[in-house]
Each structure stands twice: as structure tokens, then as C-alpha cells.
Amino acid sequence: MVKLTGLKKIKTAVFISGTGSNLKNLIKFSKEKNSPISINLIFSNTSKAKGLRFSNQFNIKKYISSFKHPKIAEKKILDLLNKENIKFICLAGFMKILSKKFIKNFKGKIVNMHPSLLPKYKGLDTHTKAIQNKDKVAGCTVHFVTAKLDSGKIILQKKVKILKKDTFTSLAKKVLKQEHKLYPTAIKKIFN
Numbered sequence: 001m002v003k004l005t006g007l008k009k010i011k012t013a014v015f016i017s018g019t020g021s022n023l024k025n026l027i028k029f030s031k032e033k034n035s036p037i038s039i040n041l042i043f044s045n046t047s048k049a050k051g052l053r054f055s056n057q058f059n060i061k062k063y064i065s066s067f068k069h070p071k072i073a074e075k076k077i078l079d080l081l082n083k084e085n086i087k088f089i090c091l092a093g094f095m096k097i098l099s100k101k102f103i104k105n106f107k108g109k110i111v112n113m114h115p116s117l118l119p120k121y122k123g124l125d126t127h128t129k130a131i132q133n134k135d136k137v138a139g140c141t142v143h144f145v146t147a148k149l150d151s152g153k154i155i156l157q158k159k160v161k162i163l164k165k166d167t168f169t170s171l172a173k174k175v176l177k178q179e180h181k182l183y184p185t186a187i188k189k190i191f192n
């Protein structure tokens with residue numbers, strides 16, 4: 001893992017597919033004096049991602065490439081990441097699965113926010129599953145990305161109580177609030 005040297009922040013790319021609330025939160029965090037990272041690139045696999053608006057708002061380079069041809073898309077992204085000297089990648093609501101080859105190129109330098117207490121509920125629809133199974137707790141996990149989906153080493157987790165009255169929407173809202181606290185804390189833990 002890259003270590004923070006002197007005052008230089010680690011150049012980071014955030015990969016998104018949607019709203020980008022975690023992206024916005026990471027950008028804010030990156031601007032803090034003690035943050036180990038700077039956000040230098042936003043990548044999205046779709047031009048419809050609302051989070052892309054933070055590129056203009058915060059003057060951060062953006063790059064969009066559909067994953068229709070994943071190999072080609074990944075090659076282009078890798079070239080760009082190298083060109084921009086990006087050393088760390090945060091997945092934040094990124095809905096595509098990266099190939100083994102891509103992950104190997106960034107071994108130990110890609111992290112993901114997943115909205116469940118892994119290893120429980122890998123993949124999609126985590127909140128629906130938690131409610132359907134009448135779980136008493138849900139939560140979120142920041143983990144390293146490996147070739148196996150949602151299975152890399154866990155960096156940090158945060159639990160959230162599920163109340164009887166909780167719906168998918170209310171639970172998702174509560175978990176997201178915790179995600180915004182957890183992601184920066186996990187990144188500090190990695191680099192400090």
C-alpha cells in the first residue's frame with residue numbers, strides 16, 4: 001500500500017454510476033488538511049450519473065466510458081489513470097464489476113463501500129434482503145477490492161439498527177448517513 005509521504009496527498013480517482021453522495025462526501029474530506037487523499041479524477045460508466053455534476057462544481061477532471069466493451073473501457077481508464085498519476089481508487093456506488101486484470105494493475109489500491117455488513121449480503125438489494133430476513137441490524141462496509149465480488153479484506157464496518165417501522169427507503173437513508181462517516185475514517189485508517 002502507498003504510504004503518505006510529507007504533505008503530498010495521494011492522487012485518487014472515484015468511480016461512480018449514480019447519485020454520487022459518497023463522491024461528494026469524499027471530495028469534501030479530501031479538502032481537509034489532514035486528509036491523505038486528493039480527488040483528481042471522477043470516472044463514470046454512464047453519462048446519466050448525477051454525481052458527474054461534482055466534476056464542474058469542484059473542478060475535477062471527469063471521464064465517462066460505457067462498459068459495453070469492458071476490455072476496451074478498462075484499457076482506456078488504465079491509460080488515463082497512469083497519465084494522471086492516480087495511485088488509489090475509491091468505488092462509490094460503481095455498478096460495474098472490474099476485471100481481474102484491472103484489479104491486478106491496482107493491487108491493494110482499490111477500495112469499495114458496500115451497503116451491508118459483509119460477508120452478509122454480497123451483491124445487490126442488500127437493504128431489501130435485510131428487511132425481508134427480519135434482521136435486527138444492517139450496516140455498511142469499506143473493503144479492499146479483489147477479483148471476488150465484495151470479498152476483499154474488510155477495513156471498517158458500521159452497524160445500523162433496523163427498527164420494526166423501517167422500510168427499504170428509511171433503512172437506505174440511515175445506512176447512507178453512516179457510509180458518509182465511515183468512508184473517510186476507513187481511508188485515514190489505511191494511510192495513517
Ligand code: GRF
Pocket residue numbers: 016018019020021022023051092093094113114115140176179
Ligand atoms: C451506496 O449505498 C453505496 O454503498 C452503494 O451504492 C450507493 C451509492 O450511493 N454501493 P451514492 O451514489 O454514493 O449516493
